[in-house]
């Protein structure tokens with residue numbers, strides 16, 4: 320049987336986050352990188368197509384998302400899921416609103432939900448306000464994000480600025496009463512002319528209620544959290560028949576490296592800790608802009624250090640440093656230049672024998688995975704909430720027979736414990 324649930328993720332770390340969550344909920348899941356050419360994989364319950372569309376121009380994000388939807392429809396999926404960041408990362412023009420609108424039009428649906436909550440990672444929503452580990456979004460580190468600074472915690476307001484229709488709120492008072500009451504609240508909002516409901520959630524129990532209320536809803540949108548409650552609907556209908564071999568990965572090996580282009584608060588702490596314990600190489604955007612061959616330097620340095628243990632290559636910097644760089648180079652130019660350099664270094668590292676790699680940052684992961692020509696990812700064991708180990712597949716139909724496939728952990732900027740870069744290796748057998 321083909322996949323039942325078709326997911327479109329707006330970045331690659333978000334894709335592995337969602338795929339890991341679906342696997343945990345008992346759905347056999349494969350993550351594909353970009354819209355595939357080939358036929359859908361067999362023996363899976365869910366497919367996640369990971370795009371790099373979070374900060375693309377709106378028209379490009381919409382076109383790519385619609386292409387992904389068409390492929391998932393042809394693959395036979397019966398429910399669709401637009402995955403964005405648990406901190407609702409978006410530019411003032413979108414892309415969450417415009418992509419949601421385009422998917423709704425294509426599916427001919429008049430209502431959907433928007434819920435980025437991920438309580439296990441401290442993302443909770445109450446009265447429509449998004450909190451990050453107890454801090455309102457606009458007071459969290461997200462206000463300094465290099466590409467998508469988030470300066471308003473009220474998601475009804477944020478989505479209303481991006482979307483074509485009216486945004487309503489399904490507050491916690493409805494959510495805590497369970498799926499039936501919540502579904503009634505959705506119906507009431509629809510009658511009031513709302514096309515979207517921001518949904519409160521402060522616990523996994525709330526996510527299960529949201530999942531139940533979304534039974535049969537053609538399109539859901541959110542972070543990875545709401546995935547937790549969807550499998551129960553399919554299971555009840557007898558649609559989840561396969562056994563879950565999800566967390567088993569083929570044997571991996573080779574040298575180890577961490578590549579970090581994330582400037583998020585959690586990554587800054589993780590980089591600081593790894594720098595004290597392992598050889599590290601700093602990629603300076605201003606040197607890139609001057610035309611220095613930083614990638615070649617990094618690879619020569621890596622060749623001399625890799626044998627000793629994991630190495631760190633990072634562009635991660637404080638908000639002040641990032642602002643100064645952006646003032647000189649421009650926001651997009653700085654980001655693109657760093658991403659290109661880290662991607663070239665990742666390719667060179669694999670050529671030097673790196674077989675296990677952690678990449679920190681969503682945009683950074685997108686650039687690296689593309690440069691490595693990865694077609695898909697097999698999902699393995701979770702390192703920390705939202706970050707599984709994966710192994711690289713060449714494409715949709717790949718049966719993963721390579722002797723020792725490349726192991727990749729794509730770490731969302733703000734996920735993972737402070738010692739993530741040190742402890743992650745032990746989760747890979």
Ligand SMILES: Nc1ncnc2c1ncn2[C@@H]1O[C@H](COP(=O)(O)OP(=O)(O)O)[C@@H](O)[C@H]1O
Nearest residue numbers: 465581583634636654657658680681682683732
């Ligand atoms: N020192 C720096 N100066 C300016 N931009 C940087 C610097 N280091 C990284 N970047 C850019 O910041 C962006 C970080 O985004 P991303 O990789 O998605 O991380 P996160 O997951 O934390 O959001 C990337 O485009 C990256 O190239």
Ligand SMILES: O=C(O)[C@@H](O)C(=O)COP(=O)(O)O
Nearest residue numbers: 332333336404405681731732
């Ligand atoms: O939902 C989340 O927070 C993550 O899955 C995610 O999308 C993070 O994006 P980055 O912080 O850009 O890695």
